[in-house]
Amino acid sequence: MDIQQYKQMLEQPWGKIQYEITFAQLAHLENKKILDFGSGFGLVSQFLAQNNEVVAIEPQEEMLFAYSNHRYEKILGSLEQVKIFESESFDIVLCHNVLEYIDENCRVNYLSELKRVLKRDGKLSIIKHNQVGKIMQAVVFSNDVDQALDLLNGNEFKSVSFSQGTTYTIDELLEMSKMKLENYQAIRTFYSLQMNEVKTKDNWLEKMTEMELAVCDLYPYKDISFLQHVWLVKE
Template sequence: MTIDLKAYQEMLAQPWGKIMYELIFAQLSHVQNQNVLDFGAGFGITAQQLSQNNTVTAIEPNSDLLFADNTQNFTKIQGSLDALKKLPDHSFDIIICHNVLEYVPKNQHAEYLAQFERLLKSGGELSLIKHHSIGKVLHSVVFNNDIASALDTLAGKDSYQSAAFTKGDTYTLEELAENTKLTIENYQGIRTLYALQPNHFKTQEGWIENLTKFELAVANQKPYKDIAFFHHVTLRKKY
């Protein structure tokens, strides 16, 4: 996977990058006093947040991302599937896998998910954030005015281009369920409507606070969560 570090850092510094993490942190606020694995941890933003009240191990293949901040206080492992396979069974209460499987070939999803299943304790949770095709269609039409991309997504074309991560492939909840023995308990929306607003609104005072409140209010409500750009899926190991 090719990563444009400059584009990624610039996005994270913008209000629309900051609000994304505000929503993720809020939806993970129940994670307390747990042993956590953050797989595909990137710059370690989520791992650092969770490390305040949990024991966190982060795995990331890109060393420039993983070691960008030497003030972070969680365990860092450079690697990918190879690193997962070296960890002992039943090691974690919760595994974080956010915006990662899009950049893994679909024929390898089952192998990654099997490792997550092996590493989770009984009753453990997999927190998975994935792109959602309906949200991508809306964003392409409303925000980007990119009708061609919207029509491709509408026609079932899985591939897309990301400014920071280049090529990715979307997958459905049904495909996810087919590739794991973990039980899908629920999904919440992220980026339901804020990314459809013009950017000039997003620099106004109080924008992040107000839109965070709204996004969280509708994150678990239909039909709003079914038009979100991302789905935050909770899977459970019930055995």
């Protein structure tokens, strides 16, 4: 994993916009106790900590403590740290861009533990890679038909900054989690298909964020987006 390369990407307009969209989709959360599992550099945790009590768990020490000015509880580790918490401890649990990189046979265990620490009627926020959107980006943005065909055949994908991963569908997520689907939203419907040269132009970040948010709750856009933000409810 190239942490510095990933950090540099997040400082570019095409890295910032993903978080702008995510922040907008989480902005309604207030006065909640939130667990951010696999928090990375803590950008989402820091945003939510303005109006919520946040606990962040991250296995990469360099990422967890990258920013000393962040104000929320930080715990180094992975699933073993979740097990420390009592059942029904959190109103909201986040698991963003994590399950793709976990062995497929272990995903049920992770989801079961995250569900356990959720309160009744609590919500699990999952951001996942969408196979359709990844195939579109591979063909249009990357001009890599071989990669697109690999994705179409269900093969592993290679991440620029992370290890290899595999996608999963919303239906598979529902079966693994045994939770109720409340909603899902699009992230990166359009901007993953544009050349990076246009993304440094004046007002691109603002206008494209506006466009992405305009379609994030609409069909068919949320079925073709690169990422999908899935909201599950514990019944």
